[in-house]
Amino acid sequence: MNIAWKEIRKNKVRFMILGSIIFLVSFLTFIISGLANGLSQDNAALINNLPNGQFYMTKDAEGTYNLSRIDQSIQHRVLSEQKNAVAFSMQMGFINDTNKQRSVTFLTSTHSNIFENVKKGEIILDSSLKNEGIRIGDTLTNNQFRGKFIVKAFVNQKKFSHAPVAFINMDDYKEIFGAKDMQLLYIPGADSDQKFAGLQTLSKKRFLNTIPSYKAEQMSLNMIVWFLVVISGMLFAIFFYMMNVQKIGLYGILKAIGLKTSTLFKMMWTQMIIITFIALALSALLSQVFNLIAPEGMPFHLTPETTILLSLVFIVIGFLGATLSGFQIKKVEPMQAIQQGEM
Numbered sequence: 001m002n003i004a005w006k007e008i009r010k011n012k013v014r015f016m017i018l019g020s021i022i023f024l025v026s027f028l029t030f031i032i033s034g035l036a037n038g039l040s041q042d043n044a045a046l047i048n049n050l051p052n053g054q055f056y057m058t059k060d061a062e063g064t065y066n067l068s069r070i071d072q073s074i075q076h077r078v079l080s081e082q083k084n085a086v087a088f089s090m091q092m093g094f095i096n097d098t099n100k101q102r103s104v105t106f107l108t109s110t111h112s113n114i115f116e117n118v119k120k121g122e123i124i125l126d127s128s129l130k131n132e133g134i135r136i137g138d139t140l141t142n143n144q145f146r147g148k149f150i151v152k153a154f155v156n157q158k159k160f161s162h163a164p165v166a167f168i169n170m171d172d173y174k175e176i177f178g179a180k181d182m183q184l185l186y187i188p189g190a191d192s193d194q195k196f197a198g199l200q201t202l203s204k205k206r207f208l209n210t211i212p213s214y215k216a217e218q219m220s221l222n223m224i225v226w227f228l229v230v231i232s233g234m235l236f237a238i239f240f241y242m243m244n245v246q247k248i249g250l251y252g253i254l255k256a257i258g259l260k261t262s263t264l265f266k267m268m269w270t271q272m273i274i275i276t277f278i279a280l281a282l283s284a285l286l287s288q289v290f291n292l293i294a295p296e297g298m299p300f301h302l303t304p305e306t307t308i309l310l311s312l313v314f315i316v317i318g319f320l321g322a323t324l325s326g327f328q329i330k331k332v333e334p335m336q337a338i339q340q341g342e343m
Helices: 002-010 012-048 072-081 170-177 204-208 214-246 248-256 261-293 304-325 327-331 334-340
Strands: 053-058 086-096 101-109 122-126 149-155 163-168 184-188 199-203
Touching: 002 012, 002 261, 012 204, 012 214, 012 261, 012 304, 053 204, 072 086, 072 184, 086 163, 086 170, 101 170, 149 163, 163 170, 199 204, 214 261, 214 304, 248 261, 261 304, 304 327
Parallel strands: 101 163, 122 149
Antiparallel strands: 053 184, 053 199, 086 101, 086 184, 122 163
């Protein structure tokens, strides 16, 4: 530890350059991860916030929930057998207020504790519409609906397919879309072994991938995140490799006076941990500050848990990169190294 710290103090510029690069790479990784999580919430907060369970749609729909139609006899049987189950339908649509037309995802469901229960002529909206000037008690209309909707309440984190969710009564939903059957069944706490004739079983993760753009969106951003993590590992490997090449003579002398190879590895690992910890601490702190001050309309969501997890991944990758570069230390022969290098 003492030797490692003395070398860092002696070669401040070199280690500051490495620390700065790791700081920038990790900070960019945290920001992109926050954007990925934010877009996930903006695209599917309604589903993400549901408890673990199973979704059911008709097999003929082939994974497209819009094409699914649950037979009423099957729906009645499942709801009677599974007390916590709920049948629901979703469709993109529009609501009109005095200012303009707004895109929403209409959702209706059977009575349950999972989704909002709404009376006929009422509507409950995601709170993002409250920020756009809609208030409780306002009257909204729809071009396919003969009546009017009265805004009864707002709920947080209820978005689907990048649109705020609008909970409406089943009769109102049927009037707008002309649909008689529900699209989906959902049973919280159920496992994949629970099957029903004619229905396809989907976990929450698989159902999220049926949302248009969700899979492509998340895959692209997560690939960038892990690509940056791999780059950080390569940076550690290259940096310590170059450092070790320059210190071949020093390693030879240290081995000649009895210093073990394991001690040299520990010195290198200590340097890696010190530089990585300082860089990650700064980038994690700044990313959490950005999480607090990010513009309200920006889909950014970075939890402390995600930050800690990515930091641990960076440390592991840094450890592997430094270790790979250090295998040349093991091969150093004291006399040969002294002849090739300078102290």
